[in-house]
Structures are given as structure tokens and as C-alpha cells.
Amino acid sequence: MKDFRNLKYLFILAIISFTACAQEETSEANQEEEDDGFVSIFNGKSMDGWEGDTDIWRVEDGLLIGELTADTDLKSNTFLVWTGGEPSDFELKVDFKITEDGNSGINYRSERLVDIPFALRGYQADIDGKNTYTGQNYEERKRATLAYRGQQTKINPQDPPGEIRDFVERNAWRGLELTKELGDRDSLRTLIQEEDWNHMHLVIKGNHLQHFVNGILMSEVMDEDPVNRSFGGYLGFQVHVGPPMQVAFKNIYLKEN
Template identity: 25%
Template sequence: MKYTRNLFAVLLTSITLASCATEQKAEDGWTDLFNGKDLTGWKPVAGTATFEVVDGTIVGSAVAGSPNTFLITEENYGDYILELDLKIEHLSSNSGVMTRGQFDPAARDGKGLVYGYQIEADPSERAWSGGLYDEARRGWLYPLDLNPEAKTAFKMGEFNHYRIEAIGDEIKTWINGQPVAYVVDDMDKTGFIGLQVHSIQKPEDAGRKTSFKNVRIQTENLEPKPFEKDIFVVNNSLNALTEYEKENGWKLLFNGQNADGWKGAYKETFPESGWSVKDGVLNIAASDGRESANAGDIVTTEKFAAFDLAFEFKLTEGANSGVKYFVTLSEGNTGSAIGLEYQVLDDDNHPDAKMGRDGNRTMASLYDLIKADKNARFIKPVGEWNKGRVVVTPDNKVAHYLNGVKVVEYVRGSQEYRDLVAISKYEKWENFGEAEEGHILLQDHGDDVSFKNIKIKTLK
């Protein structure tokens, strides 16, 4: 009997300890998505790359001739915090983590297609790891030109710790503790989590490995981790700012409801016709294609010196417009007011794209001065929204961005800049573009062009 009682006590103690361990895991709030032994709860789709478990790690191996292959969870998730460790051993092995991923099994003649939000693992010189790519759909949503400090976070040949928050319409990422990307987007509310083995271009890269481990998730009582630094937010909601943006000094220049904060150039009021606000969009109607000859340009009532300006624009076929800055309205000229111009143009169908010097009148260029160095894959076609951005720092360094990619850089007032002005249409204007402050201008060039999500932050 004594032996039986002792055995019962040992069993009871063991059960109690096991129960405590289980409770501790529940209190912690994390659930392991990978058990460290096999691929239970996961399945490969869309390609023929292989996945196996080696020493508690999921190892994916590239296969020649295969498209991108994904190991995806059998369960879908909505709001969550995901953490995992990811290692890339070769430059050919671009990878990523699908977040609220989607799968169409009928696509590609029944081979299936994975699409949706992907958090990048990019071992190339570009170094956009942690950025947000919309796989097989819209392309890059958050290139790391928007947060260049984060380009050094990812370590080649080492396990990198990823943290991904998908809460409501917000997706935020960290690599090795460093804040990387912040996107507000409402396209997908739920979806699977997926681990990518990318397709390869060279047969000799077959067998290259990408590894994943310590994959865990929280789905309840979520506590978002704040970004301590001021990270640029790609906010795809309509004319709205997050609390984070407001705390960091951003404000809307267009409220989406009316023309408050804007007036006609050289006028005291907003134009009575031509410009309109409807469904959260600011539009200039088509007229006869002439520059500022009908409704006319509009400018902010406020002036700005150093700033970060972001906006979206949508062109119709053959359309021409522009976003100007450091507009003083002091020149007394006819036509469009004078200022530095971020060109807004249908490069394929407007003749201005072939004028000027070496393409310096094409979309996103510093008009008539510096050609935008852009890749066609980062240009949205006519009828879709493109994202523009102009950053002017207090030391007069200026950058233009198109859809998150930096395409122009220069320094206002530098000798190089003045040499360009001297051979441009602006050579007759003394100290062109060097005013201490000026208005932001949206141009009426007689074509149908729309704007939205216009926001600005003063830089000090």
C-alpha cells in the first residue's frame, strides 16, 4: 500500500507539473506552428521545390524549372503576431513569408497560384528584406528605399529573426529587432502563412537551401509593438492618417471632402469650375490641353520650407500635369506658376516625354532638369494610381520617389544644380527654385488628372 501511495504521489506530481507547463504556454499566448519534427499542419503548393525537416528546422531546396513554391499552413489566420527565424545561404535564394496569403488552385492550368502580402527576404545588393511585396498582384507596396536604414538588418548566411504584425488593416515588420516596414491596406483580412522557396534562373543553383525555424504565432490579446523611430507609412486608406503618423507630424493637405487649404494660383479663392472634389478624389477636368489656361493651377494657402510630401495621382491617356514646390507666385508670369516640378505625365502618349534633354520631362522627373531614373515595372499604367513623394531636407537635399522607389536626387543651390538650370527653360528666372519657402502647386494642363492622399510633414 505504501508503494502504491508513493507511486500515486509521483504520478500526481507529474500531472501537476505538466499542467503547469501547459498553463504557462497558454499564458504566454504563443502557439508553435512548426512542431520541430515534421510538417504536420503544412502543405506545399504552386511549385515543385522540396521541404524537409532537418534537426528541428524546415529546409526548402530549390528545383530547376519550378516556379515559386510555398509551404503554407492548412489553417487561415486573421489578426496575429508572427515570429520566425529565416536563413538564406546563397544569393539566388530570394525568399519571403506570406502574410494572410491567398491561393487559387485553378490558376496556371490547375498548377495553382499563391498571391497576396509577402514579407521579403532579399539577399541581393538591393537589400529590401522585410519590405512588403504583393505577390502575383500589385507588386511592391513597401520598397526599402522608404526606410534605407533597415537595409542592413538582414544578415546573409545567418538566421534572421522576423516579427510580423498583421492587426486590422496594419502590417508592420521587424528584422532582428529593427523596424522595417509599415503598411496600411485592407485588401486581405485573413489568409494562410507561407514560407517561400523562390524559382531559380540557373540550373546550377538547384539544391540551394532556405531554412526556417521557431515559427510561432499569437492570435489573442495582441499587444502591438511600437515603432520607436519615425518610419514612413504607406497608408492606402483614403485621405486618412494613422495615430502614428499624426504623432510624427504628418497632416493631410487634402481632406477628401472639400478644397479647404487650397486656392487658385494668383487668386484669393478656389476656382469655381474645372477642379472638383468627389468620392475623396481631387480632379482637374479635361479642357483643351493648354497649360493653366482654363481653371488654372491651385496652390496650398500655406507655405513650406523643408518637408516630406506624399501624394497619389491618376492619369488619363495622354495626360499632362505636375506637382510643383517652392512656388512663390512672385514672378508675375503668364501660364503655370513657376516652381520646381515633379512631372506627372503619360510618358507613352504625351509628346512632352520626348522633349527637353535626355528624358528630363518624363514622369517623376525634376521637370526640364533631371530625368527620373525609373524602372518600367514600378510604373502603374494609365487609369491606375501612382504614388509620388518629394522630400526636401533642411540642408536642401531633395529626392523624388515613384511608388516607393527613389528616382531623383539633387541639392538645391549647388553648382551642379545651377548648371542644369542654366541650360533649361528656367535660365531666365533669377535664383530659380532656391526660395526659402513656397507653396505646393497642382497643375492644370488641360487634361483629366486626379489626386488623393496628399499629406505632408514639416522637417526640422
């Protein structure tokens, strides 16, 4: 019995030590971000500085969580919108985790719709639980896919000009010109953890849009469309219409250039 108690005591000490080390590493990482010019835009305690549907979004255990349940009646994609500004040139770093059936994304340089609550229209770094689309550049309610994962693209304007949706084919912009292969789409997929934490890093400067996941460049866009491109706008996290799901975000840091 004494040996068992000793083992139990050592096990508890090990857990306490591991937790303390993890907290220390997180604190050190956060300090490094701040020293590099990044500013935390989520306090880990409340949704101060954010605006969204509180039936969908909440803060729990230091995480920003968006969730759909079997009882959620969501008619259109909804966003938690950052109210601290409308970034133009910036970098965003954030950790995310999403369930298998989840569909989400990070919108930026987006406009808010006036007829639909908490809806954004603009560039999106895609996130999904099956990692079919995670890392690609998809323009919500606009030109659709601008770069699939593993692609560097140049986005050409409509010719002839017309309605945006008339220039979308198979959920992609017809002006998408592949300029370079960044890697095999399926091979890049294996570098993204399923139902576990991943790290997204957006580097947005002028018409140059880069999406990194876990330190790997997943998509890159040069937007040469003077009519439809955007150089500033709202930042927000998406919950997409669909089955029950949950997406969580933490360690959200922004650096405006």
C-alpha cells in the first residue's frame, strides 16, 4: 500500500510539473510574439473587442469557441467580428482546432453585410475538419476560390466585365492563373493535424496574400483584379452552415504594418 501511495504521489507531481512547464512555455511564446510587434487581440476571458451571435460563440477555458448543436437553427454563415479596426497590411497568428465535420475560416479585408447579421464578404483563409480545404484562399460571397492549397496564383480581372458570379465556375474564379506549384495538395494535407491544434499565420501585404499552416506556405495569391480586390476591411472567424461542429481559437496575435 505504501508503494502504491508513493507511485500515486509521484504521478501527481509529474502532472503538476508538466502543467507548469506547459504554462511556462505558453507564456514564453506569448512574450516572444509581443516582443516581435504582435499584439494580443483576445484576452482569454471574454469577448471584449469582438461582436457576434452569442448563441454560437462563447469563451471557455481561455478559448474562443464557435459551436453548432443539433438544435442550432443557422440560416447563413455567421462570423465573430473583431471590432478593433479594419487592418490593411498585417500579419495574424492564431492557433485553431476544429471537429471532423466542422467548416470555418478566417476572414480578412472584408466588408460587413447590412442585411444579414454578423455576415462578412471578402478574403478567407479556409479551415475545415477533414482538411480538404484548410489553408486555401477562398473569397466568401464574392469570387470563390482564388488559390487551392499548394498553389501560387495570379488573379486576373473579369473580361468582359459583368456580374461577379457570372465569372465563377466550379466554385473558383475563372481569372485564377496558376503561376507556381507550392506542393502536392494531398501531401500538404498530411502536415495539418486532424481534430488537434494547428497554427495559422497570415501574411497580407498590398495585393500579396500568403496563408501558412504549421509554418508551411499553403497558398499564395497575387490579386491583380483592380475592381474586386480589397486593401482593407474587417477581420473575423467563421462558423459555416452545416451539421453540429465546434471550432476553437487561442493565442490570437495581430501585427499591423
